[in-house]
Amino acid sequence: MKRVALRxxxxxxxxxxxxxxSAATSLLVVFIALVLLVRSWPIFVTRPLSELLFSTTWKPLQSAFGYYPFIMGTLWVTCVAMVIAVPICLLVSIYLAEYASRRVYAMVKPLIDVSAGIPSVIFGxxxxxxxxxxxxxxxxxxIGRSLSRLPLFEVHNPTGYSVLAxxxxxxxxxxxxxxxVAEEVIRAVPTGLREASWALGATRWQTIKYVVLRHAAPGVLAAIVLGFSRAFGETMAVIMVVGNVPRVPRSLFDAAYPLTALIANSYGEMMSIPLYDAALLGAALLLLVIVLLFNLGARLVLMRMIRYR
Amino acid sequence: MKKLRHLEEHVFRFLMWLSLLVVLGSLMLILGTMLWRGLPSLSLTMLTQIPKGGYYLGEEGGILNAIVGSLCLASGATAFAWLFSLPVAIYLHGYASRSRTAHLIRLAMDVLWGVPSIVYGAFGFIIMLWLGLRASLLGGIIALACLELPIMVRGMDEALGTVPPALREASYALGATRFETTIKVLLRQAVAGLLTAVLLAFGRGIGDAASVLFTAGYTDRLPDSLFRPVASLPLAVFFQLATPFPAVQQRAYAAGLVLTVIVLAVSVMARWLSRHLTRHVVR
Structure with a gap:
């Protein structure tokens, strides 16, 4: 009897x-946000948020901290990445979920999984x-010279270290x-829906366009948002190729200076200038909050679409 | 009309093939570039010596400090993360399976997965300041452990999810408690998947640069204490590539190749384990 009590x-x-x-690890993200908020508090109480977000001057020595050029740098680079990645990724996910034979799938999927683990410096x-x-x-x-007449394509910076790179x-x-993520969402669309569409005489692509994608749309959007937030917070690969010039980019060939690069490049000097550390950790907090919002939204959608085991 | 929709089908099929080619091609290009540029400058001295005087001007030496440092950082962080993620996995599958709480924990882990590594770096940096530490092996381990934690938990969660419920029910029917069932049946059944999760987290940890940049620092010496700075491979790549000397940049490529090989080996091993280490599994 005693043994049972012990067990x-x-x-x-x-x-x-x-x-x-479990509770502690689940609250880790809240704890990280709080810690960053405490350390960056001085910058948020001494300056209005609008000045921090929209001022273009970043001169730590004169204690002018405007995140605007860096936020724009991050947005430019991330948006260019998404414009390139989204159509390609959607087509590949559709192919893998709808068309690929078992053999092709068994060959391609592990390769894509492995490439997810390649360190960011290697991409750099x-x-x-x-x-x-x-x-x-x-x-x-x-081509570059003729493109240069269009807005967004002017060449002022011949080095190649640019938003486009x-x-x-x-x-x-x-x-x-x-x-x-997108492949999993598309695969989760019930087969019956596809069969109904085929029975009406639709081609495979028509079925995908009118039935499958429409059904999977929220999840596919969530996959894109997850990709966006990953790109948004990426540091090492970007810092090596964007040129790091703290000015708002005007064209694809301009250099940019993303928020993440700002934090990584300035950590060495930040303890020696007043408010500098608060400003940089404030930038980290800003990054965290944006990425968290995107992630939370995407995950909530996905939770509904793909049931957790 | 009929012709048009068949044309559309073919056009999109072609585009899909093209996209797949772009995705796989870029992966091959990256691996190919690393081999092509890294191999020529890779030598035994690179792998077995620490940087000597004038190394960063192109003189003698190697990156042993970074290799050993990275292994120490990633092993420490993996051990640390394991200490926290195993209880979470046990809770998820032993006590909270399918409940609202389990959903919330999974959501929290997924969100944690998305936190940029530079934020973990900044967070680790502040914690170190509060503890009175300088850039050190311990600081790097703490930051990397946070980064690895969600990867490991989700991996373990997935591995435990594949154990058939009938096994668990059989164990309950014999009078075992939830804890006994989880430890003796679930964990043992899923051991290959658990190891895979640990290895994948290790691979992620060893390749991350942004989180160790603030917290672990960099040094030319081999790691000797938890409280001293330590070098790491990703930062060796980053710093050497930033120098203006081509000879040093060559070594960045070699360091990158070493890092790629380690990460790929770990990843392939993880996948192999999950398929072959199945001696004790009841099907």
């Missing part, structure tokens, strides 16, 4: 301990070796993120 006590103790650890090296020279050549070529590298980085 029951062990069970209850284990339940309480594991529950406590690839960007420096291959993408930057390519962009440089494009900018100098006759950063966007290409980021796009390749988010391929596996978007593809794996």
């Amino acid at each position: 029951r006590a062990t069970d209850q103790t284990a339940k309480h301990i594991t529950a406590a650890v 090296i690839w960007g420096v070796i291959m993408v930057v020279p390519l962009v440089q050549k494009l900018a100098a070529s006759s 950063g966007g290409i590298v980021l796009a390749v980085m988010v391929f596996p993120v978007i593809i794996s």
Whole structure:
């Protein structure tokens, strides 16, 4: 009888301990946000939020901290990445979920999974070796010169270290993120819906366009948002190829200076200038809040679409 | 009309093939570039020596400090993360399966997964300041452990989810408590998947640069204490690539190749384990 009591006590103790650890780890993200808020508080109380967000001057020595050029840098690079990645990823996810034979799928899927694990500095090296020279050549070529007349394409910066280079590298980085989620969502569409559409004489593509994608749309959107937020917070690959010039970019060939690069580049000097550390950690907080909102929204949608086991 | 929709079908099929080619091609290009640029500058001295005087001007030396440092950082962080993620996995599958709480924990882990690594770096940096630490191995381990935690928990969660419920019910029917069932039946059944989760988290940890940038610092010496700075491979790549000397940049490529090989080996091993380490599994 005593043994049973002991076993029951062990069970209850284990339940309480594991529950406590689970609660603690689940609240880690809140804790991170609070810690960042506490350390960056001085910058948020001494300056109105509008000045921080929309001022274009970043001069720590004169204690002018405007995030605007950096926010725009991040947005530019991320948007270029998404413009490149979204159509490609959607087509690949549709192919993998709807068309690929079992053999092709078994070959392609592991490759995509493996590429999700490649470290970001490796993407950075690839960007420096291959993408930057390519962009440089494009900018100098006759195509670049004729494009230069269009807005968004003017060439002021011949180095190749540019928004476009950063966007290409980021796009390749988010391929596996978007593809794996979107593919799962498309696969989760009930087969009966497809069969009904085929029975009406629709081609496979028509079925995908009018039935499958319409059904999977919220989940596909969530996959895109997840990719966006991954690109938004990426540091090392971007810092190596975007040029890091703190000015609002005007064209694809301009250099940019994303928020993440700002934090990573200035950590060495930030303790020596008053308010500098608060400003940088405030930038980290801003990044965290934006990424969290995107992530939370996307995950809530996905939770409804793909049932958790 | 009929012709048009068949044309559309073919056009989109072609576009799909093209996209798949772009995705796989870019992966191959990255791996190919690393091999092509990294191999020529990779040598035994690179792998077995620490940087000597004038290394960053192109003189003698190697990146042993970064290799050993990265292994220490990632192993420490993986151990740390394991300590926290196993209880979460046990709670999820032993006590809270399918409840609202379980959904909330999973949501929290997914959200944590999305936190940018530079934010973990900044967070680790503040914690170190509060603890009175400087850039150190311990600081790097803490930041990396936070980064690895959600990856490991979700991996373990998925592995435990594949155990058939009938096994659990059989164990309950024999009078085992939830804890006993989880430890003796569930964990043992899913051991291959659990290991895969640990390895995948390790691979993620060893490749991350932004979180160790603030917290672990960089040094030319081999790691000797938890409280001293430590070098790491991703930062070795980053710093050497930023120098203006081509000879040093060559070494960045070699360091990148070493990192790629480690990460790919870990990832392939993880996938192999999940398929082959199944001796004790009841089907």
